Amino acid sequence: MTSPHPALEWWKTAVVYQIYPRSFRDTTGNGTGDLNGITERLGYLSDTLGVDAIWISPFYTSPMADFGYDVADYTDVDPIFGTLDDFDLLLTEAHDRGFKVIVDWVPNHSSDQHPWFVESRSSLSDPKRNWYVWQDPKPDGSPPNNWQSLFGGPAWEYDNTTGQYYLHSFLPQQPDLNWRNPEVVAAMHDTLRFWLDRGVDGFRIDVAHFIMKDPDLADNPPAAPSNGGAELTTMSGYDDWDHLHDKGHPDVHEAFRGIRRVLDEYDGDRFSVGEIHVFDWDRWSDYYGNGDELHMPFNFSLVQSDWNPAAIRGRVEGLEAAIPPHGWPNYVLGNHDEQRLATRYGSRNARAAAVLLLTLRGQPTIYYGDELGLRDTDVPCEQAQDPWGSRVPGMSRDGCRTPMPWSSVAGHGFTGPAAEPWLPFGDDADRRNVGTQIDDPSSILNLYRRLLRLRKERPSLHRGGIAFIDNVPDGVLGFIRADGTEHTIVLINFTDEVKRTSIPDGATLLISTDQKRAGIRSRVIDIDPTEALAIDPEPSA
Numbered sequence: 001m002t003s004p005h006p007a008l009e010w011w012k013t014a015v016v017y018q019i020y021p022r023s024f025r026d027t028t029g030n031g032t033g034d035l036n037g038i039t040e041r042l043g044y045l046s047d048t049l050g051v052d053a054i055w056i057s058p059f060y061t062s063p064m065a066d067f068g069y070d071v072a073d074y075t076d077v078d079p080i081f082g083t084l085d086d087f088d089l090l091l092t093e094a095h096d097r098g099f100k101v102i103v104d105w106v107p108n109h110s111s112d113q114h115p116w117f118v119e120s121r122s123s124l125s126d127p128k129r130n131w132y133v134w135q136d137p138k139p140d141g142s143p144p145n146n147w148q149s150l151f152g153g154p155a156w157e158y159d160n161t162t163g164q165y166y167l168h169s170f171l172p173q174q175p176d177l178n179w180r181n182p183e184v185v186a187a188m189h190d191t192l193r194f195w196l197d198r199g200v201d202g203f204r205i206d207v208a209h210f211i212m213k214d215p216d217l218a219d220n221p222p223a224a225p226s227n228g229g230a231e232l233t234t235m236s237g238y239d240d241w242d243h244l245h246d247k248g249h250p251d252v253h254e255a256f257r258g259i260r261r262v263l264d265e266y267d268g269d270r271f272s273v274g275e276i277h278v279f280d281w282d283r284w285s286d287y288y289g290n291g292d293e294l295h296m297p298f299n300f301s302l303v304q305s306d307w308n309p310a311a312i313r314g315r316v317e318g319l320e321a322a323i324p325p326h327g328w329p330n331y332v333l334g335n336h337d338e339q340r341l342a343t344r345y346g347s348r349n350a351r352a353a354a355v356l357l358l359t360l361r362g363q364p365t366i367y368y369g370d371e372l373g374l375r376d377t378d379v380p381c382e383q384a385q386d387p388w389g390s391r392v393p394g395m396s397r398d399g400c401r402t403p404m405p406w407s408s409v410a411g412h413g414f415t416g417p418a419a420e421p422w423l424p425f426g427d428d429a430d431r432r433n434v435g436t437q438i439d440d441p442s443s444i445l446n447l448y449r450r451l452l453r454l455r456k457e458r459p460s461l462h463r464g465g466i467a468f469i470d471n472v473p474d475g476v477l478g479f480i481r482a483d484g485t486e487h488t489i490v491l492i493n494f495t496d497e498v499k500r501t502s503i504p505d506g507a508t509l510l511i512s513t514d515q516k517r518a519g520i521r522s523r524v525i526d527i528d529p530t531e532a533l534a535i536d537p538e539p540s541a
């Protein structure tokens with residue numbers, strides 16, 4: 001069926017796949033993934049799986065204090081991941097396949113090993129002193145204010161050389177850049193141009209709203225017990241404060257307009273998505289600006305949601321009501337900072353979650369390995385890597401970052417048979433891997449493949465509107481997607497019981513989480529426990 005509407009920008013209809021490069025595919029046998037590994041597996045992503053774009057987490061020069069989110073050179077590749085030539089090859093091959101490539105950009109902080117910071121900390125009068133946020137101690141020698149690091153402890157580190165503190169919203173090895181200094185703005189814009197000139201299609205912007213703080217560095221007030229920000233659980237003193245002053249200052253919108261102007265210097269709909277953990281819909285939607293700021297702020301609301309129809313519907317309706325007319329929605333169910341969705345919702349629900357993610361209105365991002373139903377791995381203490389986990393017990397992100405299991409052989413096709421992977425594989429990697437799932441028509445991988453095909457084929461799914469269906473049994477979520485006269489009905493049973501509901505006469509089954517389900521015959525359908533279905537309501541001609 002043809003769509004009655006004009007073509008949309010690529011990023012509106014694309015399905016994005018997030019790659020954590022350390023964990024995707026290691027071609028050198030050192031136990032850590034690399035860029036050539038991604039290039040090697042582009043066929044899996046485009047032909048086998050069928051996604052449209054990849055977002056690659058940082059691969060820049062870095063001492064790896066935060067596994068690449070501490071950048072020591074914004075315009076080069078860390079040797080552990082390869083070279084700039086390897087990146088160019090990846091980009092060319094991806095583009096040849098019609099693929100879009102989104103790279104990570106980390107503007108809030110650099111590494112403490114970045115030459116800018118090395119210079120900045122060298123003396124009070126260094127020309128780069130004001131590139132970072134330096135402050136005198138209070139008279140008693142304590143930090144300048146009460147701001148906390150998200151990774152635990154004060155956000156200020158005392159520097160003996162010059163007798164001042166510097167700000168670090170994350171690790172002490174990640175000093176915050178001073179976005180109020182026009183020289184920093186210009187230098188960071190140039191780092192965008194470096195990758196845009198090479199041909200990247202967009203940026204995922206790390207902790208985007210952190211870049212602008214209160215210029216007077218006012219203390220944060222204590223958090224009110226009902227503060228919506230409590231949804232961001234850090235299990236440290238961070239949650240005790242209402243983060244009014246240490247991020248998201250209104251001036252951030254002018255900074256984003258500047259970033260957008262850089263992207264708009266280039267043709268080809270270059271795209272930006274900001275990592276913005278704001279859960280108040282009005283404040284969240286401000287980050288779209290008037291179509292002149294970020295193309296979208298990431299929507300993390302489903303990651304925070306309970307797995308039940310009322311909670312999910314509430315979040316989707318909240319988002320739909322908040323999106324400005326020029327805005328476009330997006331959904332994520334997992335990433336390199338969150339528990340895997342199969343752990344959060346339970347393995348039985350991972351299939352229904354796939355249906356939800358790939359049938360809602362807006363751009364979905366799939367986290368690598370979720371298409372296999374990977375769960376978090378219990379990483380023993382002696383193999384632990386994540387600095388957050390070592391600073392704040394319970395906050396380790398290692399479990400969701402373990403290597404992609406491609407096959408059942410030693411090294412699981414991720415690394416060489418004798419190599420030690422940087423994090424251990426999940427204990428089910430012998431059974432749960434690409435090789436075993438690809439030949440099994442009922443595997444979750446094949447469900448993802450069928451869903452991705454369906455989404456591409458049906459305009460209602462990749463671009464249509466959404467409306468919820470009220471007349472569904474308790475425990476079932478129902479919604480209808482529509483593009484002109486083409487419709488898709490989605491029904492998800494969240495319960496452990498069979499749920500009976502009526503469907504239009506002559507409707508046909510498009511997909512079920514149960515690959516063995518036969519077609520639909522009557523006007524009534526019994527939805528199995530945890531089953532999700534998509535249906536074409538129109539009688540076939």
Ligand code: NOJ
Binds near residue numbers: 207
């Ligand atoms: C958010 C990233 O997603 C996370 O992995 C990182 O540790 C922090 N920002 C600091 O850059």
